[in-house]
Amino acid sequence: MRRSLRDRRGQGGPLPVNCVNHGLVHGSSTSDSAFHSRVEGAPYDCAWYPSRCDLGQWNNVFTYGNAGRSATCDTFASNVGPECVGLSRTGKGDVGIYVFAYHAHWAHSRCF
């Protein structure tokens, strides 16, 4: 017997806007060259869809993250140069279903 995690999701109604927290996580400092790209899990139906949490700098992604339906998607980089040019690209959905489309977030202290 093969089943999908999608079978376990609830049968609630409309999703909250953007559904789950996502974007760039600075961590303890906005200037220590260490940051994350993240799509959180949450107790909503939409959390049961896969996530992408790609990470890079400027407009260049160098780390690609794909999380399954039940996990927080998180990629991390450190010592990669100025954090203010940090890039987080996130998306959530499945084939034909977009909770939110793949899009970019930049650092709070964006400098380009």
Added chain:
Amino acid sequence: MLLTRKALITLGICLCAPIGFAMATEIAGDHAPPPPQPAQHGVLEPGQLAGVRGSESVEQVTRDPRGEGQDWGITVFKSKGGQTCVARGRKVGKKVGEVDPDGRFTEYPIEDGATCVDLTVAPAGAQVTTDTRIGRTTVHGLAGPTVKAISVTANGVTEPVLIGPRGGFLHVLGPEILAPSDGRLRVQVTATLKDGSTLSLID
């Protein structure tokens, strides 16, 4: 007469639109789960995913598939919100973290959170990460007590993955397995539960 008809239509729209909106809101409100907090969009704080210092332990240490650099490993820890979290990286001493091209090691900051799974809700969770700078792809995640086995299928080849004492698992793939077109792997991660059923974690 024409003006009167237009006026009536306009009056009807003015009267009915708010009622319709109110009804729609009421209908949506009947079904929408109340959000415990508004979803953030942009720059995040770790929040409930922040790791609890002292709860971390390193497990599932494995050699680099090409024998380059330090071994790989995962650190498993508990978050403030009670989820189990796992971060993968290079193992240096008794720590797991990132090694930059200059060889500098940074321990993974568990206070920031990581790949977290609520194992009271889901049997397991997994993430595939590809770092194009070093040509490595890792599969890491967490398996709860109902999981018997984890397997990874990369480009058609299926391999079993050991589960650690706290449920963490890690599998590291070399550059030879990267898909040439877009740098992304075709990876499936499957959990076999103790009741004999299988669960697709990533497909």
